[in-house]
Amino acid sequence: MAEHSRRSRSALLFDEADWNFDTLRRTYDAIEEVARKDLGLDVYPNQIEIISSEQMLDAYSSIGMPLMYHHWSFGKHFLTHERLYRKGARGLAYEIVINSDPCISYCLEENTMPLQALVMAHAAFGHNHFFKSNHLFKQWTDAEGILDYLDYARRYIARCEEQHGVDEVETVLDAAHALMPSGVFRHRRPRQPSLREAEEQRQRRRAAAEQNIYYLWNTIPNRPGDERERDAALLERKREMRLPEENLLYFLEHYSPVLESWQREILRIVRNVGQYFYPQKQTKVMNEGCACFVHYHILNTLHAEGRLTDGAMLEILHSHTNVLTQPDFDDPRFQGINPYALGFAMMQDIRRICDEPTDEDREWFPDIAGKGDWRDVLKHAWANYRDESFIQQFLSPAVMRRFRMFALSDVANETQYTVTGIHDARGYRHLRDILARNHDVATLEPDIQVVDADLLGDRCLHMRAMRRDGVPLDATSREATLKHVERLWGYKVELEETDPA
């Protein structure tokens, strides 16, 4: 019996390029064993769905979610992807994985069996573990509720379309989508109610919203009462609106004087979807790095045990290196730092620092150098960091040298760029600071806040964009987006750009 199980453990998992459900299952089990016993990963139950290329295109266009409400912009994305794919300009992703419980991964039917193995290790264990353990996802997303919520959203929006017409709903959605990036809470998050609570809350909100409007009409000017009383009322009102407010969608949903309750609910839905994706934006490097590290470790382990053929391993490594290429800055393929390459390199390097530290590592990372237990260090990092802090904490001189990184500053009215630092002893800390800052979503997205809503006068909505390093807003998109804000607010909207004092 013991011998039998040893033999089956070392037997090949598959030796053909074609897959079938038996080989998939067998390979999955082998991967799971390494993932759980060797790496000690903690994952949501997996649901692996095999889909065709057309279904993959469908999934692409609805921002990767299995169900989504209808909107023309998804159709537009579909057409773009389809055209590129048909032209052969772009291949399809091998997989899409959804942060839900159970964790759903879509695998393309055209993948060969070695690729399916790669995809399962990458998505079903790498990403899955990251979703389940990273603090941002834990804190901000509800893996077990998202599919129900999207289902609710789709049915709600379909019902609105029936009641109010497709065009009306489209107008609101257009405007809401424009504000989606500015519709997230960056610092606080309200407790997430269950589905039933949400429904009850919605009813209450609707009632409250009606009262709000009533209150608004009561505060129109010319009412008897002295100046001071009005000023006090204004201050009180502003305090109640919790100004300044950086979540534009939240503000409009609650305080817009013109929206009907169904329109407010649509804003809320869009806002929730945006919020759901916010942690993913902040952890691109870590998320992909984690998945790549996990698949690389698992598949190498299986290969070493003799359960993958050399041919399969070569094919896996070929795809692996394709994804992890970091072109040089003067290469036409260069599009910035490849998050897969950076994340994977940093995590491999953490393992190296734990196992075989150099003197430099001991100086830079005294608490992990030579510690030996890289699994714990990595799991701790995966759980408690986001891209910005992860880079700030773990980017080592060795990685900076390997990528031959250098920093370039671009000041608007100068005719030349300046190299502000390279991969040498004087530049390491500077490079790390810059790279970390460039991976901080808060500095990548414009900082726009509602500062005042003059409800007692002309009801003009005042917003302020804080320029960072003097970078202005893009003029064309600024005007187009402001139109959408005006549509939702119903009155004049002013956006002022200021430099911090």
Added chain:
Amino acid sequence: MAHFVDRRLNPKDKSLSNRRRFLKRVRVQVKRAVDEAVRKRGIADVDRGESVSVPSDGVTEPSFQPAREGGRREQIFTGNKTFRAGDKIDKPPSGGVGGAGRQGSPDGEGEDEFLFALSREEFLDFFFEDLELPDLVKQSLKEITRTHPHRAGYSITGSPANINVARTMRNAFGRRIGLRRPKDKEARELLNRIFLLELVSSPTKEQREELIALRAERDEMMRRRRVIAYIDPLDVRYSYFEQQPEPNANAVMFCLMDVSASMGEREKDLAKRFFVLLHLFLNRRYEKTDIVFVRHTHDASEVDEETFFYSRQTGGTVVSTALVKMKQIIDERYPPSEWNIYAAQASDGENFGGDSAKCATILSQELMRICQYFAYIEIVEEEEARLINSEASGMELWEAYRQVADIWPNFARKRVSKASDIYPVFRELFARSHAGEKNG
């Protein structure tokens, strides 16, 4: 424990409704592109998809973005070769380091044009739009020809119902010979000999030895017969069927047009739509559709499509020459017993004095008997169409054709001043085809 789900058979086109919404949003631009395509394409390949590009300002999804220029920014690049801290590098005129620092637009598409492909169905929808076709007709035009399974050799997989016994047995037979499987007859003979030898009450030494040898031979033979199957799964063949379009009779479509100077761009464009519509109809009903272009002034000639629509000729207008030419071509190449003959004639209604009666005679006495359908459109100015609102009055040719229409139910004529006027010419044709479908 993982749960595997095979979704490949789930309905595709999940984003079809999103796609429709998008097309609705860019309707005007797409319509223009489709009209342009109809103008450019040959009649026979109107029903294909088309690449359409629309200006992206109607379909941008704006959001607040930091500008690409201005302010102070600092970025990390990889692959340093010679730079040292403090180096200065000249900015290229367009900004960005060798194009490297530039980022694509937020949603990764080009900046001024959005390009995508229309499917055949969508293309036809837009084409039909201002022809004002009834929905049923649209549906039946878009429909692909019916198919019929045809034998196409053998395959090694298939459903049990399709097993090809003869081919399977032949394979099995060949394999049995090739592997030298002992035959039934040989086996029987051997058993017989053993049986006979066993009957001998006091066998000689030779007989005993022969019996032992025969028994050994029998055991070997039985083993071989067991190991080499009579019919092996390898031998099984299935008949393979391919879906082939229903073989229909052939049709030929004659496009007759007056190309004298009075036919301008507008007239020709309307005429083209008229021909396209008839061709779509024929293409659906018939497997093979030939198109013959006959143009005429005072003299008729057969030309190719390019010449038909785009080259100009001067001269008078004698319509009957075209009909004579058509008759001549039919006699030469399209025997009515083998071809369904359709004709579509477009003209501005002018004709050489006295010739119209001759046209009517040729039609009534010769052509209408062999034509399935003859459609005539008279292209008029829009103001003119308002003036001549009665069917009865009109120019000489119109009058003459009225007599033909009275006698022959498969003759249709119509005055057309805009695209939506075209369909009624064919109304009867389509109506008839539905009646036929029901009966058939």
